[in-house]
Amino acid sequence: MAPTFLFVSVLSTFLAGAAPQDAQARATSAGYQELRGFATVLVTHVNRVMGTEHLPPFVGLPVPPGVIVTADRSKVQLFDRFSIPLSNGVPDQTPAPACRSVCPKVLFDTFLRWWFEMGIESRAHAVQIPTTVLVAAHKDLPVTTLVEIAYAAAETRPVQPPNFVLLTHGGPAGVRGIPFYLVRPGGLTLPPGSGVLGLTVTVHADRFVITAASPRFGRTLTARSVQELVAMLRDIHRHHPNKQALVYRFAPEVTVGNFVETYGAVRDEFPVVVFGDDEPVQAP
Amino acid sequence: MQRGTVRNVSWGVAALAAGLLACKPKKDAEPPRPDPADAAQRAAQAFVHCVEGGNTACVRTGLPHGAFDAFFLLGWLATGTPVAILEGFSRELVTHSDARAVQGKFVREVERLAGALRGAECAPVGAQPMGPMAGQLAKAADGRLRAIGMGSDDMLRVVEGLSAEAREGLAEAFLVRFACKREPYQLYLAMVPEGVRYSAVGLMAFLPRFLGGDEADFDVAEAARSKTLGVTGSSAPVPDGTVDRYLPIPIEEF
Numbered sequence: 001m002a003p004t005f006l007f008v009s010v011l012s013t014f015l016a017g018a019a020p021q022d023a024q025a026r027a028t029s030a031g032y033q034e035l036r037g038f039a040t041v042l043v044t045h046v047n048r049v050m051g052t053e054h055l056p057p058f059v060g061l062p063v064p065p066g067v068i069v070t071a072d073r074s075k076v077q078l079f080d081r082f083s084i085p086l087s088n089g090v091p092d093q094t095p096a097p098a099c100r101s102v103c104p105k106v107l108f109d110t111f112l113r114w115w116f117e118m119g120i121e122s123r124a125h126a127v128q129i130p131t132t133v134l135v136a137a138h139k140d141l142p143v144t145t146l147v148e149i150a151y152a153a154a155e156t157r158p159v160q161p162p163n164f165v166l167l168t169h170g171g172p173a174g175v176r177g178i179p180f181y182l183v184r185p186g187g188l189t190l191p192p193g194s195g196v197l198g199l200t201v202t203v204h205a206d207r208f209v210i211t212a213a214s215p216r217f218g219r220t221l222t223a224r225s226v227q228e229l230v231a232m233l234r235d236i237h238r239h240h241p242n243k244q245a246l247v248y249r250f251a252p253e254v255t256v257g258n259f260v261e262t263y264g265a266v267r268d269e270f271p272v273v274v275f276g277d278d279e280p281v282q283a284p
Numbered sequence: 285m286q287r288g289t290v291r292n293v294s295w296g297v298a299a300l301a302a303g304l305l306a307c308k309p310k311k312d313a314e315p316p317r318p319d320p321a322d323a324a325q326r327a328a329q330a331f332v333h334c335v336e337g338g339n340t341a342c343v344r345t346g347l348p349h350g351a352f353d354a355f356f357l358l359g360w361l362a363t364g365t366p367v368a369i370l371e372g373f374s375r376e377l378v379t380h381s382d383a384r385a386v387q388g389k390f391v392r393e394v395e396r397l398a399g400a401l402r403g404a405e406c407a408p409v410g411a412q413p414m415g416p417m418a419g420q421l422a423k424a425a426d427g428r429l430r431a432i433g434m435g436s437d438d439m440l441r442v443v444e445g446l447s448a449e450a451r452e453g454l455a456e457a458f459l460v461r462f463a464c465k466r467e468p469y470q471l472y473l474a475m476v477p478e479g480v481r482y483s484a485v486g487l488m489a490f491l492p493r494f495l496g497g498d499e500a501d502f503d504v505a506e507a508a509r510s511k512t513l514g515v516t517g518s519s520a521p522v523p524d525g526t527v528d529r530y531l532p533i534p535i536e537e538f
Contacts, residue, residue: 038370041432041434044431045433067365080431117490118368119488120490121411124356125368125373126375127372128368160529179337181533183529184529188531190527196527196538242537243537244533245538272537274531
């Protein structure tokens with residue numbers, strides 16, 4: 001009986017809030033205390049795996065709670081549950097047959113198992129399957145690997161794809177994030193008359209190529225520097241002031257750090273990030 | 285006739301005496317005691333048959349269901365998702381402090397699985413003593429919470445309390461593993477001794493690998509679509525005016 005008595009005492013201590021006495025109120029109070037601990041979990045984990053200073057520098061938005069995926073040039077870690085080896089930042093490229101975006105099997109299978117475990121956890125403890133994936137990617141990681149990670153995570157989550165946040169090092173602001181979306185696996189065809197522009201920037205090591213899904217854009221522009229890219233995008237934004245989103249595609253040599261630098265320059269005009277991999281966007 | 289009768293009676297008495305001698309227990313040969321792990325597996329199989337039969341009285345009362353719940357919560361802390369633990373752990377502790385609620389959880393879980401178990405062809409494939417596992421689990425939970433930045437003094441005291449409760453209540457218990465041909469694919473039943481027999485106090489669908497759980501023993505792609513495991517559901521509708529569920533931004537911004 002002694003351990004049970006001890007545990008009940010400990011439980012009371014754990015649940016004891018300042019004032020509320022009923023169980024529900026105590027639980028709520030304790031819950032809020034613990035949810036505030038998420039920032040500590042995030043920073044502790046990222047520091048342990050790679051060090052927050054290796055995240056791309058950028059003062060992004062505050063980070064919501066979510067599941068944490070880290071990736072440097074040697075491995076991808078699904079928090080502390082699974083680890084996937086990378087060779088120079090690239091996973092084994094054998095495709096997963098069930099992955100519509102042709103993502104690597106090793107990523108697809110591991111994320112599938114992770115979401116499966118979280119599904120069981122969700123049912124067993126009456127909690128939500130996490131809706132946000134926080135990706136802490138080393139600034140030297142090929143950004144194509146980040147995109148593959150995101151597609152693997154999106155295509156394996158039960159019910160619907162998660163929200164994504166790319167973590168950044170915000171200096172004194174701490175760990176911050178850039179939310180991003182994906183073009184639907186298999187491509188996106190928008191209905192005629194939807195007014196979509198579908199502006200796309202393909203980032204290479206030495207140039208940026210701007211195209212659009214809408215035939216009315218009707219041209220391909222090439223910028224040789226970030227400054228030139230910004231100037232071109234400002235001009236486009238002047239003609240399409242309601243457009244907020246840019247689809248990014250990447251050459252293999254482009255890193256996460258290169259992407260964040262580019263995003264930092266263009267975000268005033270186009271704050272919404274969409275990663276496209278090779279998925280086509282069509283707006284007839 | 286008389287002499288013959290007496291002779292027959294004498295033979296009868298001799299045979300009776302011989303029979304009694306044969307039945308008399310030998311001093312140094314005790315009857316073999318059943319292997320407790322086997323006994324736990326047999327009882328677990330009987331429990332599963334009871335559940336398959338739709339019998340609502342399979343769960344017995346007055347057993348250390350709380351100890352199993354403590355074990356289960358330790359497993360969550362040792363392997364669960366931090367954001368889910370932060371969201372739900374204090375609520376689970378409130379439930380844990382109510383013995384009837386804990387038993388009710390087990391009953392609901394049994395009822396939920398009853399239909400699936402009926403056609404799943406589950407068979408016991410092994411039994412592990414839970415006392416040592418509870419200690420291992422507590423150590424893993426403690427180490428993990430410290431490593432991931434959740435090892436507050438309060439939290440570590442809770443781990444200590446759960447550990448003591450699990451070790452005490454499950455000291456003689458066995459965790460019986462079932463392999464099933466269909467969903468739920470695998471099942472773990474906690475069996476505690478109750479006199480000479482074993483009774484079920486909890487079940488779980490998943491056991492961490494460091495406790496001997498075999499996570500690679502079934503097709504996760506198939507399991508992920510399983511209704512029993514509760515990981516499927518209908519998608520939320522795409523909000524009007526957005527591109528699609530991958531790109532839930534206003535279409536005019538794209």
